[in-house]
Amino acid sequence: MTETSRQIVVVGGGIIGAAIAWQLTKRGAQVTLIEAGGIGGLTTAATWAWTNATAHNPKPYYDIRAASMTEWDRLADELPDLPYVRSGTLYADNDRFDTEAFVANHASWGYDVRSVSIDQARQHEPAVRDLEGPLAISDSEGAVDATAAAILFATLARKSGALVFTGIGVDAVSVDGQGRVDGVIMNDAPIKADEVIVAAGADTPRIVEPLGVTLPMETRRGVLATTKPLPRLIDRNILLPGLHVRQKADGALLAGASFGGEAPDVPAEEIANDLVSRIQSSIVGAENAELASISVGHRPTPGDGFPVVGRTSTIGGLYIATMHSGITLAPIVARLVADEILDDRRDPLLEPFGVDRFKS
Ligand SMILES: Cc1cc2nc3c(=O)[nH]c(=O)nc-3n(C[C@H](O)[C@H](O)[C@H](O)COP(=O)(O)OP(=O)(O)OC[C@H]3O[C@@H](n4cnc5c(N)ncnc54)[C@H](O)[C@@H]3O)c2cc1C
Known part of the structure; x- marks a missing residue:
């Protein structure tokens, strides 16, 4: 055929x-x-839409994720209108990531991630408050308007x-x-x-x-909060304890609390309001951020x-x-x-x- x-x-x-x-x-x-x-x-x-081959994954799963990141870059060359940005990520969440081990392991696999000092991180992302080391940056991660x-x-x-x-x-x-x-x-x-x-x-x-x-x-639930648009404050995906946040093309901040799914008994509104409070206290210039919308998705996880x-x-x-x-x-x-x-x-x-x- x-x-x-x-x-x-x-x-x-x-x-x-x-x-x-x-x-x-x-x-x-x-x-x-x-x-x-x-x-x-x-x-x-209803996704956060971070493209990555991050920590906590065995090598075969890392391999296909890393290959797909390259594929996103290739597609961006092929399709000028592709709503994808290779924005990079600042890793500043030492509750979730053993950042030093992640950098050592993934660098040995050829991943584009490096340790940075607090001063270096501040130069890259001056609006992020209260950074505590160890920290890392990947320049090849990104985000998509999915x-x-x-x-x-x-x-x-x-x-x-x-x-x-x-x-x-x-x-x-x-x-x-x-x-x-x-x-x-x-x-x-x-x-x-x-x-x-x-x-x-x-x-x-x-x-x-x-x-x-x-x-x-x-199909664990995932709740995200979107703020009303703000002037440009951050460039990368920012991973902090209890808050991951990125700024979309229209200036809105899109934030989540957990990558694993939130407890089902906590109302989505409560999670979203808490996310906005965290944004207000974590990002300089977002002190008056206002909640614009809440999304609730279900992660299809085999x-x-x-x-x-x-x-x-x-x-x-x-x-x-x-x-x-x-x-x-x-x-x-x-x-x-x-x-x-x-x-x-x-x-x-x-x-x-x-x-x-x-x-x-
Ligand atoms: C809060 C949250 C954050 C996430 N963050 C990330 C992230 O940062 N990075 C990442 O890579 N992934 C992330 N994910 C996961 C990612 O969003 C999903 O893996 C992805 O969207 C799945 O896409 P899909 O096309 O398989 O599913 P869907 O987008 O759900 O599409 C499936 C479609 O099938 C249709 N359908 C169902 N039944 C039928 C039928 N009988 N006939 C016809 N159509 C049907 C549905 O209507 C639906 O539109 C996140 C998910 C959530 C919830």
């Missing part, structure tokens, strides 16, 4: 599905992208010939008599396909479960914490792509998924992240 005759349905128009749809159409595949809500996703619309990026990818997919449906969900993935995917059911109507890629974020397990595919998934990207061994034509850190990972995952689907070539970077690792 040639690339141009192969029919592929992508379920989910968050950053993962949109990026995959674009990479596939770019290579000539016939793609239908189906999104139950609007392009830009659910979690993708919803805008997903919309851009879906728009490029459409321009390359993809059909894009929004506001209508896939009810089920259908299989033929041989147990191979033959399409999806949408609004009681079948859409034929040779391959179905389920990139439905936290909803992915619910879609593949009727096909006998088990996918443990945690059972062992790592991405799930690949075919299943039981259902031919079914491919799954769901993960946390999907903002960091979207560009490399999309390119490697297109390689696997169209060339039948699985890149070694994807090897640890197959679906079948959850087969009991």
Whole structure:
């Protein structure tokens, strides 16, 4: 089957599905992208969107994250309108990070991170108060306007010939008599396909479960606070104890408290108000910051914490792509998924992240 005759349905128009749809159409595949809500996703619309290959990750996971950071840089050259900025990060959170160990370990892996003194950090980020060492800076980390990026990818997919449906969900993935995917059911109507890629974020397990595919998934809540726009105060992603904050293109500060998910019983308003208080006391010039909006997302985190990207061994034509850190990972995952689907070539970077690792 040639690339141009192969029919592929992508379920989910968050950053993962949109990026995959674009990479596939770019290579000539016939793609239908189906999104139950609007392009830009659910979690993708409620993310902090920091691109990184930071601490606390084993080498294979570091490798794919670092490769994706390079891919973001490459995409920025290819797409002048890409809402991505290689802003860098100031690490000043010694509660969460063993900064010295992180720098030593990651520098030995070739990561762009270096220790800095308090004075050096102040020169880079003069508005950040009460810095306590050890501190580090990575210049190659960055941030994305994730919803805008997903919309851009879906728009490029459409321009390359993809059909894009929004506001209508896939009810089920259908299989033929041989147990191979033959399409999806949408609004009681079948859409034929040779391959179905389920990139439905936290909803992915619910879609593949009727096909006998088990996918443990945690969906811990993540609350972020956005302030009203302020004059430019900080350039980098700033990681402080109990506060990570960055300044968006419009001047608003976007902040979170935890990377692991907040306690479910604390109201989002309480977390957001506390974040604004922390911003006011941590950033010079933000003393009068005002809360503009609160976002609540659910991190699609497969059972062992790592991405799930690949075919299943039981259902031919079914491919799954769901993960946390999907903002960091979207560009490399999309390119490697297109390689696997169209060339039948699985890149070694994807090897640890197959679906079948959850087969009991
Ligand atoms: C607070 C918070 C902070 C985060 N910070 C970072 C960060 O700094 N860096 C980072 O890399 N990652 C971060 N993440 C994680 C990252 O945002 C997610 O991994 C990423 O957005 C997942 O994208 P997605 O496309 O898989 O999912 P989504 O954006 O949720 O998209 C999935 C889409 O599938 C659609 N869908 C579901 N069911 C169906 C159906 N039956 N038919 C059709 N469509 C369907 C949904 O409507 C949705 O739009 C954070 C997440 C949160 C919540």
